[in-house]
Amino acid sequence: MSAARQLSLEVNGKRHNLQLDIRTTLLDALREHADLPGTKKGCDQGQCGACTVHVDGERVLSCLTLAAQVEGRQVTTIEGLQTADGVMHAVQTAFIEHDAFQCGYCTPGQIMSAIACIREGHAGTDDDIREYMSGNICRCGAYPHIVAAVRDAASRLKTERAL
Amino acid sequence: MTQNNAFELNRRTVMKLGVGAAAAATAGVNLSSEKALANNPAKSQSPALGARLSRAEGPLKVSGQARYAIEQKLENMAYGVTVQSTRPAGRIVSIDTSAAKALPGVVDVYTPQNALKLNKPTVYSKGGGATEEFTPLQDDVIRFNGMHIALVVAETFEQAMEAASLLKVEYEAGDAIVDFNDPKAKSQPIDAMAAAWGDAATALANAEVKVDVTYTTSREYNVPMEPHACIASWDNGKMTVWEPSQWVGGARRVVSDWLGIDIEDVRVISPYVGGGFGSKIGAHPHVGLACAASRKLGRPVKVSLTRPQTFTGLGGRPATRQNLSIGATKEGKIVSIVHESWNETAIDELHVEACNNVTKIMYATPNLSSRLNVVPVHTVQPGWKRAPGENPSAYALECAIDELAYALEMDPITLRLANWADIDPSSKLPWTTRQLREAYAAGADAIGWWKRNPKPRSMREGRELIGFGMASGAYPMLRTASEAKIVFHVSGQIEVLSGGTDIGTGTYTILAQTAADVLGVPAETVAVRLGDTILPRSALAGGSQQANNLTGAVDRAAKNARAALLSLAATDPKSPLAASKVTELTLENGRVRPTRRPSGGISIADLLKAVGRNTLEVEGNTFAPGASEEMKNGADRSFAQMKASLEGGVSAHSWCAQFVEVRVDEDFGTIRVKRMVAAFDSGRIFNPKLAESQWIGGMIMGLGQTLLEEGHVDQRDGRTVNANFADYAVPVNADVPGVQVISVGIPDFQASALGGKGVGEIGVVGVAPAIGNAVFHATGKRVRSLPITLEKLA
Structure with missing residues (x-):
């Protein structure tokens, strides 16, 4: 009850x-x-x-x-994730640029995990990204593009922090 | 990936334009957001078709704004949860619903004892849109473990779930056949799908070199990330269903069958689809339950299968077995192929996995015989999983060819080229295009094929055995005539309308690209609306045909629209260009102008304003002239108008050559795919960025099929033991290596109106044999059953 x-x-x-x-x-x-x-x-x-x-x-x-x-x-x-004036998070834009999804259904979860993965310092190498992003299944098989997007976003965020 | 960034839109443009276009596509409202843009039309980046544009609906998908079917907000919605049988056969004696009905919030419980009336739907093979005849609750017969036997409806999801757990079902046991290897199972030949030429048996008997092998594949599941679910809403004699669908026209037909109402009173809406891979072509039985419950209760009902329920609420690829014998001369000329296959099917329904689709067309052989059989067992009716037929067909054939190559001590590519089929050996018709030699060359070069030592178990790095393998494959061209509509709005917005769906394949994007080229506007300014039966008729997003069907239809519609605009400009007395002749006008960069005055003219929006119109709607289609409404409806709601690969006296297929490098741990037998490379002939590619994603996705699904995926059935009671994502393992990111894809196709205008061939399914063809052959090369052990797991290597 x-x-x-x-x-x-x-x-x-x-x-x-x-x-x-x-x-x-x-x-x-x-x-x-x-x-x-x-x-x-x-x-x-x-x-x-x-x-x-x-x-x-x-x-x-x-x-x-x-x-x-x-x-x-x-x-x-x-x-x-977007700012009040609609600017997307670096991970979101990287997902679009690298075509890191197809049907888009796993994508919100992938992006939330990717942000944490980068923040936790696990986006240093492609193998690290693969390992720490493996809790998010993508049946469309966008994995290589997800790795590329996370790597790219991590490097952009690093550059932004350095500026 | 082969990258060409010349056409890549910069990030800012994507963000700015993509959102607006896709927002309009989703809602079909608020089109005014494009006003500013349309009044100052940008120069078009011509040609758009073929450019690497990012996914039009991408901004919506990455921000959680794309509303999938069951994410609609409806007033007074109830939640339905189905209950599935825990026995494989027999009958239901009684279902005690009293405890469930006593719970607060429970609206009603439907069982065979107080069934919701549903008619049997017409299956596609009999001219309808259904993929299974099974109609739940209509009798007390148990057909398989996991079939729907009740529907609980409650005010909340939590209440419905609890109530569903409280039903007490009394069964009467029945004899079950749960495995197609059970000696009690009786196979049935499917004579209509057999193939034969020459005298295959004699030629095989006399062949100098033979391979004679049996290959098996396991029960596999599509498991798209979005579980199968729907919202059905009965309102005033009409039914609206939000259903994740690869084919809204087919679903509409099935709903009208189930409910016994006019198809015109059914609307099916499927704006985004969270993956399907063949499993969302048909509306499955839970949708019927939702519809009937909504009609009975007079309120919207949402029914979502739980993830475990999706394993038996609908079927995946059936288990298959293939006996394959190939005979050849000592020089490597194939003289005979003898093939027979079996696949499981539901106990009282027919699903044929066409395991000879590739077998009979790949190589020139003077003699061939192939027979298909089905084996009825107590299972959910199997369904289509990506490249149904072609996938297992290529698995057995391309492994056997590898075995033959080793028997002949020939290189596997050389053997394939030695048996090159100049024409389709099955139909004796010429190919349209077959860039398969180019695929072999490109793939071999990219993976370093010729640098390997071909001897089995000859390459290693430490404890890891290294293996290279290759295989090829084909997927037939299917085609169905379709309609599309272009709408010009006075706001400047241009819309493309089609009932087709985007299941992650890129339909939103490529249809905008198609229209943009004809209308001379940037693709980003064209909004595309899809996935709704109120939109122009389209065949299914399945069989790798939709991109070709719909680009053809949109191209026609856009050309008609261009003509209509010019005519309007020349003939409407209120048009500033009314003095012109149609033949003297041009549509370029979103402006109608006299051909001889490059700087003048009027924007489309201003033209509509001038002549006092809010919209101009123009249709186009690829039906033959004079096609009747019945034919057009047939194309939309059945397979009646679908044309197969031999249409027009030519044989049209996509082709692939797959190459992999694997590493096998010598001590543990664990297999890791190190690299995957594939070259594809999919004809003209409408958007390489999105096509590459589909190819790669298919290859990864193939990796899962080869190394991980296997439905386990409890032999005692037919229960699917591993009906969840932890136990039915699909590839995760860490399983997937670097993947390279190469396009070797050329435009093929015999295959389709705009020269494309199929993309979505060819990626999963040939992966399993390439990996299997690589595992043999690495280890010297030939595993002839999927998945190739470590215990089979021991």
């Missing part, structure tokens, strides 16, 4: 007050209740990475996280 509960989630800097079944995952809260379907459901059991979001800056699988667990924490989704 479950009870509905009022939860207040902060997603992409915006507060969402949602009446949710306490069993609701963060993924379903985003997709079905907060009208933020950019985060994708690929398996709903923590095996594919499509639902990757950031909670307090760290990547988590939103399908294995209850919405109630992230109250009081900062959630960032794919919809929250």
Whole structure:
């Protein structure tokens, strides 16, 4: 038996007050209740990475996280990466330039993982990128282009930091 | 990849233009955002077709703004969850739904005891759009483990999931055949798909050198990242379905069959598709349940299969077995090919994996015989997985050719060239184009084929055995006539409309490129709307045909549109160019002008304004003149109008040559693919950047098929044991090496209107044999079953 509960989630800097079944995952809260379907459901059991979001800056699988667990924490989704005036994150532009996706369904998760991968310092070599991006399945097989995009974005971000 | 950055748009342009164009494509509204752009049309970068433009909908996809089918927000939507059988055969005695119905939020539970009425849909082979006849809940028969036996509908997803777990099902056991190697299984020949010429048996018996082998492939699953799911919304006698679909026209037909309503009262919408690879061509049975529930309840119902449910809610590639014998002279001339194949199919339905599609056309042989058989077992009806038929066909053939090369002590490429088919040996018709020699040469050069030591187990680096392997393949040209529409808006926006879908293949992009060239505007200023049955009729995005079908249709529509614009400019009294003759006008860079006055003229938007029109809509199609509405509907909703590879007295195919380098750990038998190189003849390439992605994706899917993917079935009860992404392993990034693809095609105007051939499927053909042959080269051990796992190397 479950009870509905009022939860207040902060997603992409915006507060969402949602009446949710306490069993609701963060993924379903985003997709079905907060009208933020950019985060994708690929398996709903923590095996594919499509639902990757950031909670307090760290990547988590939103399908294995209850919405109630992230109250009081900062959630960032794919919809929250662009600046207020619409400028995309370097990883997003790199994904477009390198054609690092086809159907686009795993892409939000790939991008959220890639940002964390770069931030965590695991984008130094192609082999590192392959290893640390292996939690995100892409059935279209865009992997070589994903590696190229992450490598390129990492180098751009490094240059930007140095400036 | 072969890179040519000359056509690469700079990042800023992509961001600025791509977003606007794709936004219009999605919503079909808010087109005014393009106003500023259209009033000052940029010079077109001609020709757009063939340029390496980035994906038009890319900005939407990387920002989470592309709304996939079930991401529509509808009022009062209920959630449906299906329950699947846990037995492979027998019947349902009863289903106790009381505990489920007692839960708060549960709207209703449907079982065979209180079934939602669904008619049996007409399958494609009988002129319909369905890929399986199985119609859930209509009787108490269990046909396979994992078939839908109930639908639970609740106010929330969580409530529906819990309720679904509470059904108590009582079964009556039945005898099941869960494996196509079961001696009780009875195979059935498919005579219509057999092939024979000469006297293959005698020629084989008398051949100087023979290989006689059996190759098998496992049950495989398409597993696109977006699970199969839909929203069905019944409203006032009409049904709207948001369904991830490779073929909205087919889905529309199936929905009308299921519900017994006029097809005109069904609309299917599929704006983006999260991968399909053949598995989203047909609307599968859960869609029928969603539709029937929505009609019954009078509210929208969303039904999503869980990831495990997708393994039996629809079928993947069936397991196959092929016996193949090749006879040759000592000099390496093939004298006979004898082939027989078997594939599993559903216990009461027919799916044929055409395992001789490549076998019968690859090499010149004076004698051939090939027979296909199906073996009914208690499984979900198998389906199409990328290059159905061609993929396993090329696997057995190209491994056997490698075996023959070693038996003859010949180089495998030399052997292939020695048996070059100047014409299609099966139909005796001439090829349209066959750049396969060029593919062999380019691939061999890129991987360093001639530098290897061909002796098995002769190359190593430390504990790693090194192997090189190659294989080739073909994919037939399928074609269906289609329609398209161009709409000029007074805002300056130009739209291309088609019911075809973009499943990640680049349809949004290449159709804009096609229209742009004809209309003389930049591709980025053309918005493309797709994936909706209210749009012009299109065949499926399957069989590697859609790009060619739709570029042809859009080219016609755009040419008609150009003529209509010039005519409007010359004949409408309010047009500033009304004094001109049509023949004296030109459309260039988005402006209609007198041909002799390069600097003058009027923009399309200003012309529409001047003549007082909001829009100008112009259609075009590739149907034969005088084609009836029935034929056009047939092209859109069935396979009735589809033309196969031999249309027009020529034999049209895409071709590939695949090369791989593998490393095999000598101690553990683990296989890693080190490099993959492939050369493709897909004719004219409409957008190399996107075509390369498809080829690479196909190769990686082939890598998974060869080394990882195998559906395991519990022999006791037919349960798919590994129905999830952890246990049914598909390639992840760390599995994938550097991949190089090379285009060797030339425009082929016998194959298609604009000279393209198929791209999407040829990439997965020939990968498995190339890897298998490389593993043999590395280890000296020939593994004749997929996947090639380490225990088979032991």
